[in-house]
Amino acid sequence: MCGIAGLIQAPSAPPPSLSVIAALTRAIAHRGPDGSGHTAHGNVVLIHNRLSIIDLVTGDQPFYAGSAAIVANGEIYNYRELRQKLPGTVFSSNSDCEPPLHLWLRDGAEYARHLRGMYGIAILQRADGTVTLTRDPFGIKPLYIAETADGVAFASEAQALLNAGIVPRAIRTQARDELFQIQFTTGTETIFPGISRVLPGETIVCRDGRILERRRIAAIPDGPPETISEAAALARLDRALTESVDLHQRSDVPYGMFLSGGIDSATILTLMARLNDTPVLAFTAGFAHPGAADERAQAALVAKSLGARHETIEVTEAMVWQHLPEIIACLDDPVADYAIIPTWFLARRAVQDVKVVLSGEGGDEIFGGYGRYRSAMRPWWLGGKRMRARGNFDRVDVLRQRPSGWRAGMEAAEAAADRPGRSRLMQAQEVDMADWLPNDLLIKIDRGLMAHAVEGRTPFLDKGVAAAAFSLPDALKINKGMGKWLLRTWLAKNCPAAQPFAPKQGFTVPIGQWIGNQGDRLGRLVAAQPGIAEIAHPDKVRALFRQSNARRHGFAAWTLLFYALWHRAHILGLPPTGDVFEALGSSAG
Secondary structure, eight states, X not given: OEEEEEEEEOTTSOOOOHHHHHHHXXXXXXXXXXXXXXXXXXXXXXXXXXXOOSOTTTOOXXXXXXXXXXXXXXXXXXXXXXXXXXXXOOOSOOOTTSHHHHHHHHHGGGGGGGOOEEEEEEEEEXXXXXXXXXXXXXXXXXXXXXXXXXXXXXXXXXXXXXXXXXXXXXXXXXXXXXXXXXXXXXXXXXXXXXXXXXXXXXXXXXXXTEEEEEEEOOSSOOSSOOOOOHHHHHHHHHHHHHHHHHHHXXXXXXXXXXXXXXXXXXXXXXXXXXXXXXXXXXXXXXXXXXXXXXXXXXXXXXXXXXXXXXXXXXXXXXXHHHHHHHHHHTOSSOOOOTTHHHHHHHXXXXXXXXXXXXXXXXXXXXXXOOHXXXXXXXXXXXXXXXXXXXXXXXXXXXXXXXXXXXXXXXXXXXXXXXXXXXXXXXXXXXXXXXXXXXXXXXXXXXXXXXXXXXXXXXXXXXXXXXXXXXXXXXXXTSBTTBSSHHHHHHHHHHOGGGOTTSOOOOOOOTHHHHHHXXXXXXXXXXXXXXXXXXXXXXXXXXXXXXXXXXXHXXXXXXXXXHHHHHHHHHTSOOOOOSOHHHHHHHHOO
């Protein structure tokens, strides 16, 4: 895991500025504290900050071969197999990120079809200054670009492009409306005008400061649900999961995993226990608040049954108020998902023992786990409804203007998923995998872990697992009112302690109650923030924070608090110093 950035200047533009190069390097330094390197050729610069995971001795980047150079953020899990498929190639390292360079030399922009992993990659052809940018098909690793009059800039995080002065700090209002209504933003364009996402699976070819070509690789199989028996599907699933977890454990540094009380992480731990001779190190977070959903007890049962070494942390209200400004500041591409809070604290604890953690992100999307999928499967006359048909602020009267156009991105994803042969369930899964997965869940885990220089790996988001699971018949995904039916069945046989057919408890952070404990104080501070005052009525904001113990009002209050701190960090450009009250107090209007 690393951070990359670069500049592809137009012929008419001045050479890349040393100050801009230095600013880009500093902005992604937290992603790669183990080393830094760059290569420059003409009007092109590639920058790399390294987190050493594989090949600790000779794995520094950039790598060179002939007239080409590469910098990469991520892991190529099938790098050993790729080396065997490149006979006669002379490698300069044992790194997993060098084979893609030789594949590119052989296959050009189609090289990524051979890769199995998570990655953001930049390859420079020094002969003509062409740069090829590529992102993995699931969008596990981020990659952003900005097109300006001077050319194209790219980076692993959008904030790097802001901090280097390449793009001004501003807000795209439709994306802000999306953020408030569905807690994340969709599509290619980010909340920052002028900064775009390289889409999952996309390869972009640039030269002379402009984009010449775009192409994409799909993460999931095409076509209708297949016909397969449960027994055959279980056998195939076992092979695919075992292979994926085995590949995701390839590392030259210690690794562990994040364990919740759910079936996804229990599945990962079951397979890790099968594949490791020593106890797996598992980390679980819980909350010190009466009535909060605390998964530590169930996680402990699973860990004990599998012989894992189990470490727990307790997240308290005081810890959240102390660290919330820096937690939210790491989410430059904003995601108002309060699950970032335990993720950030787990990573802070995990880095004391490991540099790599495996987690269960993607299980619900691949296997059909969300309750909203069951509703989406039904026609409207039987109670079916579109996913996210209602926004979070539709029934909360606090904003100066009603959000508009906020569902356009969702509608575009729905239209793209509505293809012949797709079942309603497959369409719903595909919609989530287009935006919710890469633009919420995967941003959360990438930024939360990289804030502490920990690499996060997601074995469910693997082409082998997707091939084995996504095209399953609907009845092997949702059965008897339960999602992830086949995965539950597999887990019941392999780890009964996980109780996979027990009712789902659900994962929540007691943020509404915590906000309520400080409602008057927080309400006054949030209402006075420049980013909030321009979009919300201050008196209604203060009243909302006094009512935050109610679920709907609590999430709305959390969203406003999130946005106030996010706006402070990424639009006002203020450092996340002090606790939440000090930070908000220093930027109140």
